[in-house]
Every structure is written in structure tokens, then in C-alpha cells.
Amino acid sequence: MIDEVEVIGVGMHPFGRFSDSSLKDLARVATVQALTDAGIGTRDIDVVYSSNAMGGMLQGQEMVRGQAVMREVGIERIPIVNVENACAGGSTALRQAILEIAAGAAEIVLAVGFEKMFVNDRTRTLDALQSAADVDVVRGAGLQFTAVYGMRLRKMLAEGTIRGEDLVEVSVKSHACGALNPYAQHQKEVTPEEVRAAPMIADPLTLLMTSSICDGAAAVVVARRGALKVDRPRVRFRSSRGASGFTPLPEGQPTLSEQNVTAAYEAAGLGPGDVDVAEVHDAMAPAELLAYEQLGFCEKGGAGALLAAGTTSITGAKPVNPSGGLSSRGHPVGATGLAQIAELTWQLRGEAGARQVGNEPRIALAHNSGGWLEGESAANNIHILERIDSWT
Amino acid sequence: MDLTPALDAELTGSRPRVDREAQALVGSRCSVCNTPSWPARAVCNRCGSAALRTEVFAGSGVLITHTTAHVPLAGLAAPYMLGQVQLDANGPLVFGLIEGLPPDADVPRSVRTVVSAEGAVPPYRFHDR
Ligand SMILES: [Zn+2]
Numbered sequence: 001m002i003d004e005v006e007v008i009g010v011g012m013h014p015f016g017r018f019s020d021s022s023l024k025d026l027a028r029v030a031t032v033q034a035l036t037d038a039g040i041g042t043r044d045i046d047v048v049y050s051s052n053a054m055g056g057m058l059q060g061q062e063m064v065r066g067q068a069v070m071r072e073v074g075i076e077r078i079p080i081v082n083v084e085n086a087c088a089g090g091s092t093a094l095r096q097a098i099l100e101i102a103a104g105a106a107e108i109v110l111a112v113g114f115e116k117m118f119v120n121d122r123t124r125t126l127d128a129l130q131s132a133a134d135v136d137v138v139r140g141a142g143l144q145f146t147a148v149y150g151m152r153l154r155k156m157l158a159e160g161t162i163r164g165e166d167l168v169e170v171s172v173k174s175h176a177c178g179a180l181n182p183y184a185q186h187q188k189e190v191t192p193e194e195v196r197a198a199p200m201i202a203d204p205l206t207l208l209m210t211s212s213i214c215d216g217a218a219a220v221v222v223a224r225r226g227a228l229k230v231d232r233p234r235v236r237f238r239s240s241r242g243a244s245g246f247t248p249l250p251e252g253q254p255t256l257s258e259q260n261v262t263a264a265y266e267a268a269g270l271g272p273g274d275v276d277v278a279e280v281h282d283a284m285a286p287a288e289l290l291a292y293e294q295l296g297f298c299e300k301g302g303a304g305a306l307l308a309a310g311t312t313s314i315t316g317a318k319p320v321n322p323s324g325g326l327s328s329r330g331h332p333v334g335a336t337g338l339a340q341i342a343e344l345t346w347q348l349r350g351e352a353g354a355r356q357v358g359n360e361p362r363i364a365l366a367h368n369s370g371g372w373l374e375g376e377s378a379a380n381n382i383h384i385l386e387r388i389d390s391w392t
Numbered sequence: 393m394d395l396t397p398a399l400d401a402e403l404t405g406s407r408p409r410v411d412r413e414a415q416a417l418v419g420s421r422c423s424v425c426n427t428p429s430w431p432a433r434a435v436c437n438r439c440g441s442a443a444l445r446t447e448v449f450a451g452s453g454v455l456i457t458h459t460t461a462h463v464p465l466a467g468l469a470a471p472y473m474l475g476q477v478q479l480d481a482n483g484p485l486v487f488g489l490i491e492g493l494p495p496d497a498d499v500p501r502s503v504r505t506v507v508s509a510e511g512a513v514p515p516y517r518f519h520d521r
Contacts, residue, residue, distance in 0.1 A: 123466050130465070136404070137431060140513030141488055142465055147474045150459030158457065158499055203460040203495055247429065247437050248485055250478075374487040375476070 009038025015216035015330030034219035046106035051089035051113035088370030090337025091381035115332035150202035178328025185330030218338035272296030276361035279340035
């Protein structure tokens with residue numbers, strides 16, 4: 001069962017630009033931190049699920065990426081499974097790690113994600129990102145993920161469910177959180193004026209609303225309950241749901257995120273009102289507003305008001321993206337989903353430092369999406385975590 | 393449900409994607425549930441039927457949303473406009489370059505398919521009606 005699977009260790013390599021660090025260097029730091037956090041060594045790991053999206057095109061390591069990278073920390077012999085699911089790769093690796101334990105096939109599993117997007121030529125990175133779609137269908141059509149979000153947000157603006165100023169305010173919030181996060185790529189607060197005046201990237205998104213090219217790694221160790229003695233607040237999973245994109249039906253239907261989160265809530269016996277803290281997939285800061293609606297945190301059209309009320313700020317009743325999210329923490333594609341879990345684990349344990357949320361959270365939700373199938377994301381994973389021990 | 397017709401589906405590279413004369417996209421439509429797809433598929437994404445027929449879709453549609461990208465890509469100078477178009481006559485929802493509209497153009501609005509020169513990429517784009 002899923003709720004017998006606990007998070008026993010998390011770690012990150014800071015996100016940002018690390019030109020001298022290889023994939024091995026990035027993954028080494030995240031892995032060693034996660035194992036140290038768990039109080040175990042490399043020989044305690046039964047299986048590794050390794051997530052990376054672009055190492056084939058950008059580093060030429062098309063095959064056996066996980067095995068190549070894990071050699072650096074002496075992890076070999078055991079099964080190392082390579083996972084690729086675009087920006088949702090990290091949470092996909094995590095889900096497989098959880099299922100491996102739930103199936104009774106392993107006791108302790110490492111999920112690690114690493115990505116190195118800064119290379120000598122930015123057009124190579126943009127080319128690689130374009131492959132997070134059906135290239136047979138979109139080749140030459142100018143696909144950029146900023147544009148995908150631009151189109152989604154313009155639709156909401158046209159429908160009047162959000163206002164232009166909401167896009168600015170949520171970006172200011174994102175940067176303010178990033179400024180408190182020592183692992184974040186962008187650790188500087190910005191003003192609304194700076195967000196508005198930043199160069200336009202894909203209308204209505206300006207540069208300070210978007211995530212950037214980024215290097216980084218994150219790792220999560222999961223274990224069957226009781227496999228290790230733990231002397232800190234314990235965190236377990238209540239739900240782990242995966243789903244893939246679909247061709248929208250002409251008459252319309254709930255989005256991929258809505259369908260998947262509904263299934264995740266149902267499996268956990270929980271609802272959006274139970275979520276105390278969330279990390280959502282905001283590859284562009286304003287996507288956080290979309291997530292409020294899709295995850296059920298507000299009614300359609302209520303995202304701007306929820307933001308303005310401060311409910312989703314670090315000190316609010318339902319903090320969202322206290323890490324700064326993808327936009328400010330950074331978005332090294334294959335590592336993002338695991339960085340979300342690291343952040344939520346720290347938040348649930350009360351170890352998040354200056355950005356620790358103030359509501360003594362018990363239930364946390366991670367929402368991670370990836371790729372694009374002309375209308376919907378190609379992949380989506382929802383994880384719900386629970387702090388088992390009381391706060392007092 | 394008989395899936396075997398999918399075994400003999402035309403190779404994807406041989407299926408027509410545009411009709412130059414009609415200035416329209418060509419795809420498939422399910423004979424069971426009527427769901428359209430561009431490009432054509434071998435099995436229906438909605439009902440699982442392999443009874444699909446080729447269809448020349450309407451050369452017109454409704455632009456639902458758009459954005460202007462300001463970052464150039466290899467072979468594509470910025471700024472350029474992208475949009476999602478719901479093709480008329482119960483056609484598919486497609487994505488593509490939009491030409492000849494101002495960045496602040498209101499949606500929804502009517503657009504028409506323009507088929508590119510033989511062998512050009514992308515094979516189509518949309519213009520104002
Ligand atoms: Zn059908």
C-alpha cells in the first residue's frame with residue numbers, strides 16, 4: 001500500500017548555472033545529501049530510478065544515463081532504471097520508486113533527477129526542449145513552452161477569469177519566496193514595475209514571469225515503513241497518481257491536471273481543503289494561478305482573489321510554492337519533480353528555514369507536469385504527502 | 393472491436409496531411425464515434441475503433457487563443473505568432489503559426505488555413521479570414 005511508503009531522505013544540488021559541474025557532479029551532491037539525510041550509505045539502496053530529460057541531446061549520453069552518473073557515487077550492480085518524462089520525469093521516477101516498494105520488491109529506493117541545460121549554445125537547449133512534444137506534428141511550427149503557457153493564459157485573460165495584474169503579482173510572490181531559498185536559481189526580490197517592464201517573452205509573459213535555463217539535481221530516498229529507525233518527524237505518501245496527456249474532445253472536458261488530482265484526492269480520501277502546503281508546476285509564475293483552479297484551491301475565476309488575500313503566501317493558510325516554484329527555484333527539467341518533494345518534506349518536518357510555512361502543515365501536495373500534446377501536457381503526476389507525527 | 397485494419401494502415405509518411413487545392417488540412421475521422429484527428433491516426437483516440445477514414449477538413453476555423461513569441465528559434469525569426477485553431481465543421485483542434493494578425497487581436501475570431509509550398513516546414517499556417 002502507498003501509505004506504507006515513507007520519505008526518509010531528501011537532498012538537492014542548488015539550482016542555477018554551474019558551468020564547471022558535470023551531470024555526475026550535480027547528481028553526486030543531491031544523492032549524497034539525500035543518503036546523509038536518511039542516515040544510510042550507498043549499499044543500503046536496493047534500486048535507483050534515475051530521471052533526466054536532455055542528456056542525450058545536450059551531453060551525448062543518450063543511453064544508460066543513470067548507470068553512468070551513479071558510478072560517480074559508487075552505486076552499481078543494483079537495478080538502475082532510466083526514466084524520461086520531460087518536465088515530469090522527476091515525479092515519474094518517484095512514482096516508480098514508491099510502486100516498487102508497495103509491490104514488495106524493495107525496501108529502500110533512491111529516486112534521483114539531474115539536468116544540465118546550460119551548454120555552449122542556447123539554441124541547442126531550445127531545440128532539445130522542443131522535443132518535449134510530438135515532433136512529427138509540431139516540427140517547424142515554432143513550439144516554445146513559454147508560448148504554450150502564453151496561449152493558456154491569454155485564454156483566461158480573454159475569458160476574464162484572471163487580470164493582467166494577477167500575472168504580475170504572482171510573479172512578485174514567486175521571486176519573494178525564491179529570495180528566501182538558498183537552493184533557488186533566482187534569489188532576488190522583484191517589484192511589480194520590474195516584472196511589467198521586463199522584456200516580453202511570449203505575450204502576456206515577460207522575462208521575470210518565466211523559468212530559465214537551469215542546471216541542478218534533486219534526490220529522494222523512499223523506504224517501506226519500519227525499514228529504518230527514524231528519529232525525526234516522519235513523512236509518508238497518501239497518494240501517487242500518474243497520467244498522460246490526451247487530445248482534447250471537441251465538447252470539452254476537465255483538464256489533465258483536474259482529472260489526475262481528482263483521482264489522487266479520491267485515492268487518499270482527502271480533498272483540496274485538506275491540503276496545507278503545495279508545490280505546483282509553475283514553469284511560468286502565472287501558471288500558479290491556473291493550478292489554484294485545477295487543484296481545487298478556488299472556484300473558476302477565483303485565482304486572483306485567492307492570491308490577493310494572501311492565502312497562498314508563506315504566512316497564509318494554504319501556502320503554495322514556498323520554495324519559489326519552478327519560476328524562481330529554477331527548472332532543471334528532470335530534477336524538478338524531486339525538488340518539489342524535497343521542499344515539501346522540509347516543510348512538513350519544519351526544516352525549511354526562512355521560508356518555513358507558518359501553519360504547521362500536515363498534508364502536502366506536489367503537482368508536476370511535462371511536455372505538450374497540442375492542447376494538454378503530455379505527462380502529469382500528483383503526489384500527496386502526510387506528516388505522521390503531530391506537531392506538538 | 394476489430395483492430396486488424398490498423399495493421400494495414402498506410403505508412404504515416406505516406407498519409408496526406410494537406411490538400412493544396414482545397415487549402416485545407418487532411419486527417420482522419422472515426423467512422424464509429426466521429427472524432428477527428430490531425431494528422432491521421434490508425435486507431436481512434438476516443439473509442440478505440442480502427443475504422444477510420446481520410447477526411448479533408450474545413451479550410452476555415454476559429455482562433456481560440458494566441459501568443460506572440462519574442463524568442464527566435466532555429467529557422468524562425470522573432471517575433472512570430474502561434475495559436476490554437478478549432479477547425480470548422482467539427483474538425484480537430486490544431487496548433488500552428490498565425491500570420492497577418494496584430495499581437496493584440498481579439499479572440500475568438502475566424503481564420504483560414506493556408507497550405508505552405510511543397511515540402512516546406514511547417515506544412516500550413518493560418519491567416520485572418
Ligand atoms: Zn472513435
